[in-house]
Amino acid sequence: MPSTPPAGALATACRFSRYLQRLLLARPALAEEVGAQLDTPVDRATLEAWLAEEPLTEDNLKPALRRFKQRAYARIATRDLACSAPLAEVVDSISLVAELAVAEALRVLHQGLAARYGEPRAAGGDAQTLIVVGMGKLGGRELNVSSDIDLIFIYPEDGDTDGSRSISNFEFFTRLGKQLIAAIGEITGDGQVFRVDMRLRPNGDSGPLVCSFDMLENYLVTQGREWERYAWIKARPLTGERHEELEAIRRPFVFRKYLDFGTINAMRELHAQIRREVAKKDMADNVKLGPGGIREIEFIAQVFQLIRGGRDSSLQIKPTLPVLKLLADKSQLSRDAEAELASAYVFLRRLEHRLQFLDDAQTQNLPGKPEDRELVAQAMGFGTFEAMAMELDDHRQNVARHFEAVFADPNEKDHALDRVWHGAGDDNHALELLRLGFKDTAGVCARLAGIRAGSRYQQLADSARGRFDALVPRLVEAAATLPDPDAALSRGLDLLEAISRRAAYLALLQQYPQALVKVAQIVGSSSWAASYLNRHPVLLDELLDARLLDSAPDWPAFRAHLGRQLDEVEPDTERQMDLLREAHHAQVFRLLTQDLSGLLTVERLADHLSELADIMVDQALSHAWRKLLKRHVETPRFAVVSYGKLGGKELGYASDLDLVFLFDDPDPEAAQVYAKLATRLNTWLSAQTAAGQLFETDLRLRPNGEAGLVVSSMASFHKYQLESAWLWEHQALTRARFTAGDPAVGAAFEGIRCEVLRQKRDLAKLREEVLAMRQKMVDAHGGKSGLFDLKHDPGGLIDVEFVVQYLVLGHAWQYDELTGNKGNIALLAMAAERSLIPADLAEAVRNAYREYRRLQHGLRLNNQPGRVDPAAVATMAAAVRALWKHVFDID
Secondary structure (H helix, E strand, O other): OOOOOHHHHHHHHHHHOHHHHHHHHHOHHHHHHHHHOOOOOOOHHHHHHHHHOOOOOOOOHHHHHHHHHHHHHHHHHHHHHOOOOOHHHHHHHHHHHHHHHHHHHHHHHHHHHHHHHOOEEEOOOOEOOOEEEEOHHHHOOOOOOOOOEEEEEEEOOOEEEOOOOOOEHHHHHHHHHHHHHHHHHOOEOOEOOOOEEOOOOOOHHHOOOEEEHHHHHHHHHHOOOHHHHHHHOOOEEOOOOOHHHHHHHHHHHHOOOOOOOHHHHHHHHHHHHHHHHHHHOOOOOEOOOOOOOHHHHHHHHHHHHHHHOOOOHHHHOOOHHHHHHHHHHOOOOOHHHHHHHHHHHHHHHHHHHHHHHOOOOOOOEOOOOHHHHHHHHHHOOOOOHHHHHHHHHHHHHHHHHHHHHHHOOOOOOOOOOHHHHHOOOOOHHHHHHHHHOOOOHHHHHHHHHHHHHOHHHHOOOHHHHHHHHHHHHHHHHHHHOOOOHHHHHHHHHHHHHHHOOOHHHHHHHHHOHHHHHHHHHHHHHOHHHHHHHHHOHHHHHHHHOOOOOOOOOOHHHHHHHHHHHHHHOOOOHHHHHHHHHHHHHHHHHHHHHHHHOOOOOHHHHHHHHHHHHHHHHHHHHHHHHHHOOOOOOOOOOEEEEEEHHHHOOOOOOOOOEEEEEEEOOOOOOHHHHHHHHHHHHHHHHHOOEOOEOOOOEEOOOOOOHHHOOOEEEHHHHHHHHHHOOOHHHHHHHOOOEEEEEOHHHHHHHHHHHHHHHOOOOOHHHHHHHHHHHHHHHHHHHOOOOOOEEOOOOOOOHHHHHHHHHHHHHHHOOOOHHHHOOOOHHHHHHHHHHOOOOOHHHHHHHHHHHHHHHHHHHHHHOOOOOOEEOHHHHHHHHHHHHHHHHHHOOOO
């Protein structure tokens, strides 16, 4: 609806607000001021200037604050009803009015009480001030134009006032609180500033009016209820000091460290109580509490905050619309849901204001009188009430639909397989399992009966046992649809038992049946994935992301986001190390789900896992360096070089990292400083924390192996490689690359690597040494069973790797490009293009290498050794052996 020209704005506003009309008739000068300043929003500077016009005392405080409120209300209402102010401006302006009125009243009243009793002081002598906490919409800066204000009064410490008529701090602040309530909420001949509601304080109306930090913390820890967590989400201190200490009490009460899916049940029950109250009072026309109303939108936003806010601090914000947007950004809500909920919220809040503007009444009910209904509809920009009601119904239906999607109880009805679980041990149910496709029905029945009789299940809390009971039949059903239902169910039951004492995870799977189905699919496909989930059940949350299978990783964005997360918790080393592990586990799990769904080749998966590892090493290095007390430069002249699987970008899920640490720094103390850095970095990467382990690391490829220094200078590394390194160390260099740290040091390493690899060598001697090394490996690992070992047996993966390494070491002096770290498949093609090996044989071995890696990967996903029937790979093994004989000139 377009804004009304200034000339008609006052008339329009008065037509839609009888209260405003009466106010302006009583105060003509106010009407003139509003008309002259209609184009200017009511901001903090304006309000503070108004308060400064008249020095406030205890004598004039009440009338002055009421005139202040009326002055602000007149302009806010006129701008809103003339469609000159967006919702965000209206709610922020009226919230500022309340905030400044409270602060100014408290200042004046505190001075008066302190003059009589002295300043309240803690035992240590520090002066104390009252912290007035704004709750609800005031806390969120979303106040209604005719709202009451929910307040809680808190003071830091007990003690006494320092005056001649000393009283306790508790008594001082109780008196101050009562005076403040009267100054703001008492109805006088000038009306009131705001109605004041103190019922959200600890113990409500039966509790003391004020409480100290200690009293508040003790109450929240021992008696705080679920609905109070919801109430404290938007809590915001409006006055006083020591807000950080108050926040340290509030935050852990509201936001749990873990994913708190159990809160859905609690908020569902709270909403059910509200619905019953609405139905009892026939409040279907209430746009706040009725079906599809404002409260349901707030519940949707806040339940996600309660669930995730402890692990994601960005969700600890207060205003509703930014929360909805953030939830969509984080894929907790769809973009369509966010758009519909935000549109409904703006519509309903604007409607709520127009209902209240009529007579400055705290109402959210549609009016009963036809003429008032028409006025409200016109104030909303509609020609008739019926037209407005149609749009209102659309919004409320959208809200109710989204609310139901979030809060519906998926286990409201009994499950058809409940009898299989509750009657576990009864042979009659074996037939039911057989019908579902299970093979070892006796074993399944015995397993279910064993769980029910076991101490772990028997000792569960009633609520947790109820969730467990609801999940098992649904897991049986999900497993029955899979190719190997017995394995899927067995592994799924392992997981349920592992998380049975973690109520939040049971609640997640109970609330989101689709997540349980995905769990069955994942654990049914891979025993390694099942054990990974058992070790890191927090990853169950990832199953709720609709993009899990659709989106390729955005590694630059991930790197930036992880960096911000780590910076936010600086200098908490323990939390940073946990964050690294949690982020890594989550990304590995996302790749795992895509892998099991057939969306990634082994090569593409290895690329992703390698880039992920590079990011982790880089972030760990950056933050480990910050922790060193003795740093002689801002940025370390230090590099991490990766060898082996990470160096060759062939990393697997459980691969360790072969790392070498180098520095290039002339400072006399550089070696000592970087040795400490290397040791600390290794701890960041390999230490076990509450979140698990990031990587197993292997530092033995450094110069002189385990006997060598943990970090090497570039000069010593160069000298070692040219004068002392064994051939196998040069073979390892073919798969080495710079991973993290100073790019200049990385470039220097690459220069040394290329120099070493491009040395002209005696091919006969090289051939002899490579063959001898390979024979040692065959003797140690090959031919241990009647099966073909994909990695170690002749004709397997290591043969391919040794061929490529020989070709690089023997011919890179002629062909510089062979030193490129491009992987074995690409290097075989490059060697064929340069006629070093036959093209047809190169192509056959390239395909064999791919297939070997695919087979090996599949076996590892089910924790099986990398061995297969020799007949299944005979053709590929023959091709590898043929290339081996050709390259090493073996008859």
